[in-house]
Amino acid sequence: MNAYxxxxxxxxxxxxxxxxxxxxxxxxxxxxAKRKNQEIxxxxxxxxxxxxxxxxxxxxxxxxxxxxxxxxxxLLHIVDEEMLKIxxxxxxxxxxxxxxxxxxxxxxxxxxxxxxxxxDRHNQMYILxxxxxxxxxxxxxxxxxxxxxxxxxxxxxxxxxxxxxxxPRFGLxxxxxxxxxxxxxxxxxxxxxxxxxxxxxDCYNAIFTKIGVxxxxxxxxxxxxxxSLSHEYHYKADIGEDQLMRCSDCGLHANIDLVGRxxxxxxxxxxxxxxxxxxxGHTFLLGDKYSKALKxxxxxxxxxxxxxxxxxxxxxxxxxxxxxxxxxxxxxxxxWPLALAPYTAIIIPPKEGSKEEEAGYHLTERVCSLLExxxxxxxxxxxxxxxxxxxxxxxxxxRRVGYPFIIVIGSKCMEQMPLFELxxxxxxxxxxxNEEQLLxxxxxxxxxxxxx
Amino acid sequence: MNAYxxxxxxxxxxxxxxxxxxxxxxxxxxxxAKRKNQEIxxxxxxxxxxxxxxxxxxxxxxxxxxxxxxxxxxLLHIVDEEMLKIxxxxxxxxxxxxxxxxxxxxxxxxxxxxxxxxxDRHNQMYILxxxxxxxxxxxxxxxxxxxxxxxxxxxxxxxxxxxxxxxPRFGLxxxxxxxxxxxxxxxxxxxxxxxxxxxxxDCYNAIFTKIGVxxxxxxxxxxxxxxSLSHEYHYKADIGEDQLMRCSDCGLHANIDLVGRxxxxxxxxxxxxxxxxxxxGHTFLLGDKYSKALKxxxxxxxxxxxxxxxxxxxxxxxxxxxxxxxxxxxxxxxxWPLALAPYTAIIIPPKEGSKEEEAGYHLTERVCSLLExxxxxxxxxxxxxxxxxxxxxxxxxxRRVGYPFIIVIGSKCMEQMPLFELxxxxxxxxxxxNEEQLLxxxxxxxxxxxxx
Numbered sequence: 001m002n003a004y005x006x007x008x009x010x011x012x013x014x015x016x017x018x019x020x021x022x023x024x025x026x027x028x029x030x031x032x033a034k035r036k037n038q039e040i041x042x043x044x045x046x047x048x049x050x051x052x053x054x055x056x057x058x059x060x061x062x063x064x065x066x067x068x069x070x071x072x073x074x075l076l077h078i079v080d081e082e083m084l085k086i087x088x089x090x091x092x093x094x095x096x097x098x099x100x101x102x103x104x105x106x107x108x109x110x111x112x113x114x115x116x117x118x119x120d121r122h123n124q125m126y127i128l129x130x131x132x133x134x135x136x137x138x139x140x141x142x143x144x145x146x147x148x149x150x151x152x153x154x155x156x157x158x159x160x161x162x163x164x165x166x167x168p169r170f171g172l173x174x175x176x177x178x179x180x181x182x183x184x185x186x187x188x189x190x191x192x193x194x195x196x197x198x199x200x201x202d203c204y205n206a207i208f209t210k211i212g213v214x215x216x217x218x219x220x221x222x223x224x225x226x227x228s229l230s231h232e233y234h235y236k237a238d239i240g241e242d243q244l245m246r247c248s249d250c251g252l253h254a255n256i257d258l259v260g261r262x263x264x265x266x267x268x269x270x271x272x273x274x275x276x277x278x279x280x281g282h283t284f285l286l287g288d289k290y291s292k293a294l295k296x297x298x299x300x301x302x303x304x305x306x307x308x309x310x311x312x313x314x315x316x317x318x319x320x321x322x323x324x325x326x327x328x329x330x331x332x333x334x335x336w337p338l339a340l341a342p343y344t345a346i347i348i349p350p351k352e353g354s355k356e357e358e359a360g361y362h363l364t365e366r367v368c369s370l371l372e373x374x375x376x377x378x379x380x381x382x383x384x385x386x387x388x389x390x391x392x393x394x395x396x397x398x399r400r401v402g403y404p405f406i407i408v409i410g411s412k413c414m415e416q417m418p419l420f421e422l423x424x425x426x427x428x429x430x431x432x433x434n435e436e437q438l439l440x441x442x443x444x445x446x447x448x449x450x451x452x
Numbered sequence: 453m454n455a456y457x458x459x460x461x462x463x464x465x466x467x468x469x470x471x472x473x474x475x476x477x478x479x480x481x482x483x484x485a486k487r488k489n490q491e492i493x494x495x496x497x498x499x500x501x502x503x504x505x506x507x508x509x510x511x512x513x514x515x516x517x518x519x520x521x522x523x524x525x526x527l528l529h530i531v532d533e534e535m536l537k538i539x540x541x542x543x544x545x546x547x548x549x550x551x552x553x554x555x556x557x558x559x560x561x562x563x564x565x566x567x568x569x570x571x572d573r574h575n576q577m578y579i580l581x582x583x584x585x586x587x588x589x590x591x592x593x594x595x596x597x598x599x600x601x602x603x604x605x606x607x608x609x610x611x612x613x614x615x616x617x618x619x620p621r622f623g624l625x626x627x628x629x630x631x632x633x634x635x636x637x638x639x640x641x642x643x644x645x646x647x648x649x650x651x652x653x654d655c656y657n658a659i660f661t662k663i664g665v666x667x668x669x670x671x672x673x674x675x676x677x678x679x680s681l682s683h684e685y686h687y688k689a690d691i692g693e694d695q696l697m698r699c700s701d702c703g704l705h706a707n708i709d710l711v712g713r714x715x716x717x718x719x720x721x722x723x724x725x726x727x728x729x730x731x732x733g734h735t736f737l738l739g740d741k742y743s744k745a746l747k748x749x750x751x752x753x754x755x756x757x758x759x760x761x762x763x764x765x766x767x768x769x770x771x772x773x774x775x776x777x778x779x780x781x782x783x784x785x786x787x788w789p790l791a792l793a794p795y796t797a798i799i800i801p802p803k804e805g806s807k808e809e810e811a812g813y814h815l816t817e818r819v820c821s822l823l824e825x826x827x828x829x830x831x832x833x834x835x836x837x838x839x840x841x842x843x844x845x846x847x848x849x850x851r852r853v854g855y856p857f858i859i860v861i862g863s864k865c866m867e868q869m870p871l872f873e874l875x876x877x878x879x880x881x882x883x884x885x886n887e888e889q890l891l892x893x894x895x896x897x898x899x900x901x902x903x904x
Contacts, residue, residue: 023541023605025595055591057546058578063591064544066607072544089475092516092524094509094629095547095580095612096568116548118570118580120628121616126510128547128570128580139507139515143477153475155518160547160612164573176572177546 011361011385015368017343018385023066024052042239044326045171047334051401053342060168060176067342067401071321072179074340076158078210079181079315086203088154088183093135095160099125101134105293110224116162116176128162133225133286133312136184137294140308146298148188151308152196156183158317170239172322173278179318185311188298190287193309197229197285200313204233204281207315212337213324218244219254220282225312227286233315234277235323242277278323279316286310334402335425343382345371345405345442348394350413352387360409363418367407370439376446399425407438463813463837467820469795470837475518476504494691496778497623499786503853505794512620512628519794519853523773524631526792528610530662531633531767538655540606540635545587547612551577553586557745562676568614568628580614585677585738585764588636589746592760598750600640603760604648608635610769622691624774625730631770637763640750642739645761649681649737652765656685656733659767664789665776670696671706672734677764679738685767686729687775694729730775731768738762786854787877795834797823797857797894800846802865804839812861815870819859822891828898851877859890 012018027050048054053068064072083090099117102108108115108127116128129135136155140146161180168176183200187193201217208215213235220232232255234244243256247264248271256274259265264272288307290296297305321340328335338344347368350360364383371377382403384394391410398406404425412419412432419432422441433441464470479502500506505520516524535542551569554560560567560579568580581587588607592598613632620628635652639645653669660667665687672684684707686696695708699716700723708726711717716724740759742748749757773792780787790796799820802812816835823829834855836846843862850858856877864871864884871884874893885893 020601021539021541023543023602023607025598027595055594057587057591058548058550058576059574061546061548063546063587066541066543069542069544073542087473089473089518090521090525091475091518092521094513094515095614096510096513096629098510113573116570116572118568120568121565121618124510135509135515139509142507143479146477149472150475155475162547166573177548 011387012349012365012368012383014365015381015383015385016372016379017382019346019382020385022382025055025065026050026052027055042170042173042322042326043329043331044322044334045173047329047332047400048171048322048325051334053334054172058176060165060174062172062175062177068321070342071336071340072317075211075317075320078207078339079158079317082203082207082210083156083181083183085206086154086199088156088203091155091157092159093129093132093139093157095128095162096126097129097132097135099127101138101294102127105134105290107134107224114163114165116164130161130163131180131312131314132157132182133184133290133310134294137290137296137310140186140291140296141294148298148300151186151188151298152192153186154183154196154200156181156313170322170326172318173239173326174241175318178316181315181317183311183313185313186291186296186298186308187311188300188306188308190309193285193287193311194229197283197311200311201231201283204283204313204315208233208281210339211320211324212339213327215280216244216253216277218277219252219258221255221258222284223257225284225286226289227284227312229285231283232277232279233281234279235327236275237278237323237327238276239326240276240278242279244275244277245272246275247272278319278326280320280323281313281315283313284311286312329402333400336402336404338404338426341402341404343403344377344380345407346382346384346398346401346403347407347409348384348391348398349387349409351390356409356411356413357387359418360413363413364409367409367420367435367438370435371442374439374442374446377442395423399423405442463839464801464817464820464835466817467833467835467837468824468831469834471798471834472837474834477507477517478502478504494622494625494774494778495781495783496774496786497625499781499784499852500623500774500777503786505786506624510628512617512626514624514627514629520773522794523788523792524769527663527769527772530659530791531610531769534655534659534662535608535633535635537658538606538651540608540655542609543607544609544611545581545584545591547580547614548578549581549584549587551579553590553746554579557586557742559586559676566615566617568616582613582615583632583764583766584609584634585636585742585762586746589742589748589762592638592743592748593746600750600752603638603640603750604644605638606635606648606652608633608765622774622778624770625691625778626693627770630768633767633769635763635765637765638743638748638750638760639763640752640758640760642761645737645739645763646681649735649763652763653683653735656735656765656767660685660733662791663772663776664791665779667732668696668705668729670729671704671710673707673710674736675709677736677738678741679736679764681737683735684729684731685733686731687779688727689730689775689779690728691778692728692730694731696727696729697724698727699724730771730778732772732775733765733767735765736763738764781854785852788854788856790856790878793854793856795855796829796832797859798834798836798850798853798855799859799861800836800843800850801839801861803842808861808863808865809839811870812865815865816861819861819872819887819890822887823894826891826894826898829894847875851875857894 220230249269250267349364350356406423408421672682701721702719801816802808858875860873
């Protein structure tokens, strides 16, 4: 009995990630189906629900299933890497913030019924925080005698936030629970606060560049958040709920909330275009609105307490996932940026009972372990071991989930020099490669990603 | 102007982790101080608060500061590694669970005022989930036609849970928000469910072994959770709120809730000892209590729906952090297991203005970058760049925070063959080593950790 025969009952046990071991309930929703509670459906939402990336729990509230968690973990990793580079420090603030803090800044009233609130057994009212300016200011205020030497201080967290949206919609795009990266900066004066602000904006540019989907940084309105300066990061998409104006003459790019839509507020040109954007990041130079209300001070050289100058910077992490899928996907096929795809490549071995089965089996195990040795593919290869399905059926599924690379081990694996079919969804190409060429293909891709 | 002089204004910029760049508000609390809301104080809570690991936000609710997040991240990493080994898949369930699910299992009433509840703008009542048996059962029930081939299914998450404790106490040990790793298993019959149960228990043994603090697995009572079999994982400590009975004759080790405290329920021996334990993990073989109530079924070979057999397995992650500090620490000095210490080693260079300053500066930069190349120390070395303090003062601080290794660059750095003083807090030793010996010391330690 050879290794193939031994393994035949439970195939491919040596391969780390096998599709049959992944909980991915596929659930085809008829196109004209009405959603629960009349939620409006976006393309990304429909595809992510149908293909088992997320699953609805309640209106505006979703389970992340294993493939969704993998994509999210990749995004979190990018964020942590870039935050480290600017010396931002990771913290975790509690979900529940005492309502008295929000009362003191006036936001308990401003947010009104958008806030989830609860009363504890001691009759204290808390909010499920949608953001943490009050909490972090109160934390800083609680530290006695912070010297000017401690600044700039940059604290961030990646935690769930909550908002009782009137109309949750578009899945993760506007949910009632969402994952946000929120960073708060503290500086001793406005000049250094502006310096920190620019540094964080550069960091956001780096994060969006790593994600790899074209983004737009535009001037934003400070709105109810307050402060003196604000920028927004957008992905352009028809379903975007913001409208962005770009002036073809002076280059001004801004949310129409800030500048209007008919002519450029900077150069008065009427040569402007309007497009829809999905807001995925927002930065605010806040000044002392929160630090003054909550007494977040530092001690200057004469030991006199002075209000700190704050910045607040948000990235909608769960929204980014939905937005990149929205922007890149086709009507019936999801697409992911290479950096966030749940798996970079999927391997499809021959169907059981086919004449290629045994040769394909050995080849598959070898090529899986070879590819796993490449840093760009380590723990990023998935094997579609549903060998009771034809190769064709499995290719269709792989295209729908949008794994960037599909490696098919088909009839050409029987040749003297076995060939693999490599489908590159990003380039929309399909080529036959031998083992050596296949490895080289990925090595070069990896080099290019790192060089870019 | 040499490199040292150039760098003198902002020293040690080449070193990745510098203490002056870490937000760690030290806050000495008088021993007889009354806590807010009469919270009871444990040693770990006092030390973690005083030394800037956590900070209180509200009763039973804490900010994790950067050093606390680092320790927590190490614990999460261990958990993820071991979960992967048993094929458990990571998911994220929403914090808010609709109250109707908890009503259907009777637990809305059972938990009563321990639950945080809220009502949304549509007058729907939700709970801030303390655990997710209902949510996961509802998820499985929502997937139509799961075949028996899909099982065993193991889904886990590491998310915040909530409980409106009457008396929050001991800091992270019994908070109102806590981080939990909760795993839910589904099997097609009780026999395979028991097999999965044993596999997860083995996995928990591996996790606690990696954490490295002596633990005890004891028989537990199923209590309100239900089911037929339960085990608890404990750290023994005086402040532990559970009492554990061990029979010296037959070896039975169990929570007294299950077996009483006067004689062994297995062999009737009265040769028993009682000790206090902090419960940090709990496993339950649940049977079909939840799956039946919420219709979590699979289809057998005849396509007939059958209730799934569940297991539920919790690890109190934030509680583990507090418990290991509680067990290991001295009255005024924190101690961490090597695996969870915020940094493995701290380096203390000479005081500014001392005769060793310049020689020590170059030596410090070199030894930092050398040690960073060791896998066991990569991104795990902290430099105490508060060079305005004496070496002695900084050693006291380092001992209080409990970095397992303290490397002092003192007067012996001026010798022909410079020597470092290495304080090993775990062995309570202090030895002088040259550069080569220092590297070897850590290399050997790393090998031992991996061999054990």
